[in-house]
Amino acid sequence: METKRNVELLAPAGNMECLQTALYFGADAVYLAGKSYGLRAFADNFTMEELAEAVGLAHGLGRRVYVTANAISRNDELEGLASYFAQLKKIKADAVIVSDPGVLLLAREAGLEVHLSTQASTSNTKSACFWHAQGVKRIVMAREISLAEIREIREQTPNTLEIEAFIHGAMCVAYSGRCLLSSVLTGRSGNKGACAQPCRWEYAISEAGYPGQYFPILEDEKGTYILNSKDLMMIEHIPEMVQAGIDSFKIEGRMKSAYYVGCVVNAYRRAIDAYLAAPEGYMVDPALVEELRESATRQFTTGFFFGNPHEEGQDIQKSLMDRQTVFCAKVLEGRDARGYIRVEQRNKFSLGERLSVLSPRMPFCDFAVEEIRSEDGEAQESAPHPQQVLWIPCPYDLHPGDMLRRRG
Structure with a gap:
């Protein structure tokens, strides 16, 4: 069994190859979904037999597996969930990630460790304490709060509560991912795991006095994508994230390829280990930053960690980069x-x-x-x-x- 590191590096796994890749390149834990209840309906996801295999593989390396069940559920959609959670308990999944209070109750009844999804938009100390009192072991913080706010929440909450935050990956234009655009425009609900990403489409303006005429919002020949967020990258700010008291650094990307997972996990594993081994005078290796840029297709931002980025957080020209x-x-x-x-x-x-x-x-x-x-x-x-x-x-x-x- 491997020794637990001081800071957890948590990687996405949309399928078995991505899971194996994440573990091979040094992730301390992976998060994934079964065939239902998660928020990535178009990832391959895992059957119960595959979930059991995944848990066995991770536990054999001293790593952990968290299963997402963070969809917002109606009554009929809760049917079968208690049985599903009982199976997750039987295969020894380390935790489930939820956002719906009803799903939280069912997870607790099954005896599962519960992590609260970023979809719950936890952004203050009182909310964090409330959820912890309901049996939540870990909270994935809202993406819209700063490192200073996370540090304050950490200082004012019990040590038994763990804090998780995203460190890399795509950002949602909606508040903590709670968006209705896809549902309204395509019938595919982002809150059910089927987001069509209409925030990344190109839009035009229509004026009531000119029916049938549409005016493009142009910056250049590519057009303007006014809702298109840049991707998050915090590899240059690992010391600040550690010092804010974050327990788990989460990489977004359950729809991504195994190659993407390998590149990103490898870079953050090396950077985190280098910092923890010698915090004094630590400087990130420029080669790791370049590695992330070469595996990307969007521009990068530090999100809200240092305050509201305003227009700097949006890629209004959708300047897709060719992978190098x-x-x-x-x-x-x-x-x-x-x-x-x-x-x-x-x-x-x-x-x-x-x-x-x-x-x-x-x-x-x-x-x-x-x-x-x-x-x-x-x-x-x-x-x-x-x-x-x-x-x-x-x-x-x-x-x-x-x-x-x-x-x-």
């Missing part, structure tokens, strides 16, 4: 006697290209692709076939789970 790295292959087996590694292709790569290594065990490094062979030993000029298993020579002692990528 492309996930090419996942390592299946380390080097054999010939010096070859066995990989599974994820995107095309070719002879002569340089692939960089993403691994929790070694610093960033790269090597040239000098040879590509199929499992049958046939030489190939490139690797164009999705998920083809291949052998390539590698100068490094890589491990299953490591990733190879190239600059786009």
Whole structure:
């Protein structure tokens, strides 16, 4: 069993590969959902058998699994929830994440540890104490409060209450994610896990005196996306987050790929460990900041942690960034006697290209692709076939789970 770290790094897992990746790259805990009751209906999510497998895998490494059940429920939607919670208790899930008081009662009746979702918008000491008195062990703070406010809440609440806050990922334009836009415009409710993200659409203005005429809101040729939030990135402010008394740093992204999870967890794991090992004079490694920027498609903000960002928090031009790295292959087996590694292709790569290594065990490094062979030993000029298993020579002692990528 691994020693518990002072600060928990909590990663998303939309499917089993993402869960395995998060654990491999150093997450202390993962949060995920079953096939119902969570708020990411379009993630793969987990059957009960898969949840049991996930819990067993995490517990074998000394890590934890939190199951989301944070949808707002009607009476008929509560049917079966007590039985579901009983099953989660049986497989030893570490906690459930809820936002509905009725769901909270059912979780407590099942004997489960309860974490309160950010959907509950907890933003003051009295609310935190109220929820703790209802049996909540941990509160995911509202995204709209500052680090100073979190520090004040921490100082004025019992030590038995844990505080969790987001450290990285997409931001919702609505208050703590409680939005009706998707439901009204598409019939897909964000509060039921089916958000169509209409806040990221392009809009125009219509004036009553000019029926049928629509006036675009333009900044440039791309248009203006007035509701589109930048993504959160706090890797440059880990000392402030630790000093505010936050127990768990949460990465958003249950709809994200395993490659995204690996990049982000790896960067934050390295940064958190470096700070905890030597807080005095700590400076974040610029390479880790660049790593996050290269895995992103949006601009970044520090959210509300240092006050209301106003227009600085919104990407009004939707300036999507081209990813600078492309996930090419996942390592299946380390080097054999010939010096070859066995990989599974994820995107095309070719002879002569340089692939960089993403691994929790070694610093960033790269090597040239000098040879590509199929499992049958046939030489190939490139690797164009999705998920083809291949052998390539590698100068490094890589491990299953490591990733190879190239600059786009």
